[in-house]
Amino acid sequence: MSHAAADRHAWTEPAVEDLGGGVHRIPLPLPLDGLKAVNVYAITDPGGVDLIDAGMAIVAARERLTEALRQLGYGLGDVRNFLVTHIHIDHYSLAVELRREFRTLISLGEDERANMIATREMINGTGGHRVFGAESLRRLGATEMIGRLSTLERNGPMFTDWEDPDRWVADGADLDLRTRTLRAVHTPGHTLGHVVYHDAASEIMFAGDHVLPHITPSIGFEPAGNRMALRDYLSSLARTLALPDARLLPAHGPVTGSTHERVNELLAHHDARLAEAADAVRAGHATPFEVARAIKWTRRQRLFDDLDLFARIQAVNETAAHLEVLLVRGQVTRETSPVGADLYQLPDGTDGVSQR
Numbered sequence: 001m002s003h004a005a006a007d008r009h010a011w012t013e014p015a016v017e018d019l020g021g022g023v024h025r026i027p028l029p030l031p032l033d034g035l036k037a038v039n040v041y042a043i044t045d046p047g048g049v050d051l052i053d054a055g056m057a058i059v060a061a062r063e064r065l066t067e068a069l070r071q072l073g074y075g076l077g078d079v080r081n082f083l084v085t086h087i088h089i090d091h092y093s094l095a096v097e098l099r100r101e102f103r104t105l106i107s108l109g110e111d112e113r114a115n116m117i118a119t120r121e122m123i124n125g126t127g128g129h130r131v132f133g134a135e136s137l138r139r140l141g142a143t144e145m146i147g148r149l150s151t152l153e154r155n156g157p158m159f160t161d162w163e164d165p166d167r168w169v170a171d172g173a174d175l176d177l178r179t180r181t182l183r184a185v186h187t188p189g190h191t192l193g194h195v196v197y198h199d200a201a202s203e204i205m206f207a208g209d210h211v212l213p214h215i216t217p218s219i220g221f222e223p224a225g226n227r228m229a230l231r232d233y234l235s236s237l238a239r240t241l242a243l244p245d246a247r248l249l250p251a252h253g254p255v256t257g258s259t260h261e262r263v264n265e266l267l268a269h270h271d272a273r274l275a276e277a278a279d280a281v282r283a284g285h286a287t288p289f290e291v292a293r294a295i296k297w298t299r300r301q302r303l304f305d306d307l308d309l310f311a312r313i314q315a316v317n318e319t320a321a322h323l324e325v326l327l328v329r330g331q332v333t334r335e336t337s338p339v340g341a342d343l344y345q346l347p348d349g350t351d352g353v354s355q356r
């Protein structure tokens with residue numbers, strides 16, 4: 001592994017990083033191909049601990065959290081609150097497991113209710129496919145991918161034991177902890193109910209998956225689905241820029257100096273992706289599936305057909321989200337094909353070049 005690659009993964013190493021002011025970063029392991037760890041943040045005071053995000057309910061994560069808290073002088077029973085940024089399994093499920101034993105209080109953004117309901121329908125088999133984004137593949141023009149889903153559904157993550165939080169957190173709620181006040185800011189896009197926890201006095205933001213330093217978060221990859229996920233996400237990025245700049249404490253990746261700097265990079269990334277999608281429509285690609293195949297993916301500019309099935313489903317859904325933003329901006333039109341697929345085209349009489 002090169003030095004650059006080693007540095008890129010350094011944040012995943014077992015550690016308790018002291019960020020000052022009683023705040024500590026604790027990376028917990030994940031059994032996923034792409035993401036190797038999720039950061040939880042411990043906010044400590046003499047009486048106990050509050051945790052931002054909880055990690056995934058696997059033995060290795062629970063053991064690592066136990067050891068990290070022990071180093072700080074606490075046990076799992078000293079955790080008062082799990083303040084969770086969003087409903088994804090790598091952030092939420094360990095909180096549910098630990099609450100059973102320790103009666104810890106769980107908070108989650110109130111707009112995640114739709115995802116909680118959709119998750120239960122998926123578990124109970126009443127909602128169709130068990131892989132997010134799969135039910136829309138026909139509409140996205142990707143019918144040829146549907147037949148391959150059964151293997152993924154057999155091997156995909158299990159969604160058991162989903163339970164409601166103790167508190168559904170409203171946008172703008174101020175959470176008074178012992179040493180600081182955190183404001184929950186609703187930042188939909190990655191999921192419908194994602195919140196970041198902003199400490200303006202200390203100039204830090206617990207950003208969950210809304211702003212990540214090394215990767216672009218997936219958009220609308222959630223049980224309830226959200227066709228407007230990218231429009232929501234771009235609005236949430238703008239909202240983050242309207243808040244004071246802060247140190248970025250992300251759920252995946254190292255702590256960095258500026259939320260604003262990274263938000264501007266993410267906005268530039270999506271501008272470029274929107275332009276690529278518009279170019280593909282101009283070249284005659286009509287369905288989200290066709291457009292996704294016409295553009296390059298990941299930092300390494302990979303071909304769509306070289307991605308694994310799970311990544312292809314995400315790519316088609318993300319492409320659709322970009323096309324919907326172009327639709328809202330009047331740069332493309334949409335109609336439905338006889339087999340129910342979305343077809344995007346340039347508006348009559350234009351070459352699709354945006355008028356700024």
Ligand SMILES: [Zn+2]
Pocket residue numbers: 038088090091209251252
């Ligand atoms: Zn995550």
